[in-house]
Amino acid sequence: MSPLIEINDPAFAGANTILIDARGGQDSYQRYLAGHLKNAIYSDLDQHLAAKVTDAAIGGRHPLPAVKSFSALLGSWGITSDSRVIIYDDKSGAFSAARLWWMLRSLGHEQVQVLNGGVQAAVKAGVVLSTDAYTPTPVKLYHTHGDYAGTVDIEETGAAAQDERRLVIDVRETPRYLGQTEPIDLIAGHIPGSVNLPYILNLDADGKYMPAEILRSMYLDAIGDVAHDEVIVHCGSGVTACHTLLGMAYAGITEPRLYVGSWSEWSRRDLPMATGNNN
Structure with missing residues (x-):
């Protein structure tokens, strides 16, 4: 699907x-x-x-x-x-x-x-929107098996960013990655060794995802020879990173993982930080 x-x-x-x-x-x-x-x-x-x-x-x-x-x-x-x-x-x-x-x-x-x-x-498309709050009919507890799959922690992310066999992708806007501005978190910059691929590049002028083949070409160009399960995606707080993970899945790349804490965690831990194009 x-x-x-x-x-x-x-x-x-x-x-x-x-x-x-x-x-x-x-x-x-x-x-x-x-x-x-x-x-x-x-x-x-x-x-x-x-x-x-x-x-x-x-x-x-x-x-x-x-x-x-x-x-x-x-x-x-x-x-x-x-x-x-x-x-x-x-x-x-x-x-x-x-x-x-x-x-x-x-x-x-x-x-x-x-x-x-x-x-x-x-x-x-002409869909008429509703203004009535909808109350769903609950069911029994949704059954899950285990924890969230496909996540990495701060330690693994830091190690991956310094390993040429792995890749950490930062999907925040480029000015935030470069450390030129930081509207939300305490410190501007990025994880040393990470690369910037802004999530906005996933979208066309109408706010829809670019065609799957265009996205795949863009992602593979960024990933290079790195195995897809060695790719880690993050953003400011683990939300917009999911936009790129969805785009990757749409393009047939399903193995990359999410660093949930993202820059909001990293920047508060007295860890190395980079600005500009310095890694």
């Missing part, structure tokens, strides 16, 4: 389909109420897709919630292992939609996709 779905796909009307509005951010619930896909469940990044932060130096600004808690949440949304889950946001998947997609995939859920182009694509 492709990780992306177009708004005209008949699966949106499927009896077994669960829609999730994961646009998140400030005033996200008000924006959800102002207009969302009919029967879409509201999801908030901080409330639903991340654990409570006690110290961003341990896990970053958006650490993953405990699997048991996330499983209970999925059950409250009516999601079972047989559900087809379609997720969207209003940032071309770059805010919370790709994060939720990655979380479900990392727990082994097969039928999960992100709406290509987000809610804007639905509006452009």
Whole structure:
């Protein structure tokens, strides 16, 4: 199953389909109420897709919630292992939609996709949005087997960035990677040895993912001879990195892993940091 779905796909009307509005951010619930896909469940990044932060130096600004808690949440949304889950946001998947997609995939859920182009694509296609809050019918606890797969910790990320046989990709905007600006975290810069491949390059002018063959060429050019399972992707706090992991999956590259803590954790740990094109 492709990780992306177009708004005209008949699966949106499927009896077994669960829609999730994961646009998140400030005033996200008000924006959800102002207009969302009919029967879409509201999801908030901080409330639903991340654990409570006690110290961003341990896990970053958006650490993953405990699997048991996330499983209970999925059950409250009516999601079972047989559900087809379609997720969207209003940032071309770059805010919370790709994060939720990655979380479900990392727990082994097969039928999960992100709406290509987000809610804007639905509006452009003439879909009438709903202003009614949707309450799902809960089911029993979603059954998972083990922890989130495909993650790496801060120690492994640091070692990988200094190993020519491995690759650490930073998907933040280039000015943040270069250390020219840092609007969120405490210190500007990047992990020494990491390379910059901004997530925005995944998108075309309409806010949709570039064709799979173009993305594959771009990713393979960056990866070079590095084995795909030795590629680590990160961002500021483990959210937009998932946008690139989704793009990679769309392009047929499924092995790269996620450093969840990302720059928000690294920059708070008194570790080496680089600026400019210095590595």
